[in-house]
Amino acid sequence: MIKFISEEELLEIKNNRSVLYSNVVASKKQTLAEASHNDRIIRDTSIPADEFQLDMSAEKPELTDFENVKRVYKNMQALSESQASDERIWAAYTLSVFADYMRYRWHPDSETAMMNRYFFSYSPKRSLFRNGIARLWWIGHLTYDVNRTGDKYELTEFVCRKQDNINLLLDINFGNNPVIIKAVLQALVDAEKNGTEIDREKTRKLSEYINILGGIYLVDAFSYNTIYDKCTEKLKCMSSK
Incomplete structure (x- = not known):
């Protein structure tokens, strides 16, 4: 089953963040259960999930x-x-x-870094892409495409190549619209396949373009093809300059 911590226990953990950081996060002096004096602090929800491990094999x-998102x-x-979102x-x-x-993955070097990556310390939406585990689920949720005839994780792989892709393409006003x-x-992806170099600047400008469209039109009502065509045309314009 998927795990959780109760609201009361979560608040108590945050109120004792100094002990949490020094004894649990920055070192292995104590487990969370030992630091909180509660061996049942991690509870089961009724939501099914198999036990699994995350990949920690790369030097970087x-x-x-990408593997851990999957x-x-x-x-x-x-x-x-x-x-x-909980x-x-x-x-x-x-x-x-x-x-x-x-x-x-995040090796927090301060209480602030811990709060930013272990909890929800930003706005509700931004926190989903800052929390160290939530971000993995949300990247997968927004990029996995069950309807693709080929690699259903192709968009996921593209996003995971660079941290900028996650920040610029998923953490936007319309980032929760798959x-x-x-x-x-x-x-x-198609522009890159056709020989266009996709660098940070083009990605940033395309992200800004989508947000600008949202200020003019009801973008959430646009079809997939409409968004795709507008983005393709915008990328062509950027490449021709």
Whole structure:
């Protein structure tokens, strides 16, 4: 079953963040259960999920993102978007289930860094892409395409190549709309296949373009093809300059 921490226990953990950071996160002096004096602090929800491990094999931890997105999303697909927006669930994984992975991938060097990656310290939407485990689920949710005839994780692989792709393409005003995200990503992937160099500047400008469109039109009502065509045309204009 998928795990969680109760609201009361989560608040108590945050109120004792100094002990949490020094004894649990920055070192292995104590487990979360030992530090909280509660061996039942990690509880089961009624949401099914198989037990699984995360990849920690690469010298550069960011190179494991693609594989770990696939593992988290595959094994936790039973989560709804509402459930996957719940800090209580992801805190159980950052602080306990995948505590070793969090040290490997994010190696927090301060209480502030811990709060930013282990909890929801930003706006509700932005926190989903800053929390060390939630981000893996949401990247998979927004980029995995069950309707593709080929590699269903092709868009996922493209996003995971660079941290900038995640920040610029998923953490936007329309980042929770899979139709928009998939159309934008497909336009980028196809442009790259056709010889266009997709650098940070083009990605940033395309992200800005989508946000500008949202200020003029009801973008959420646009079809996949409309978004794809607009992005493709925008990329052609950028490449011709």
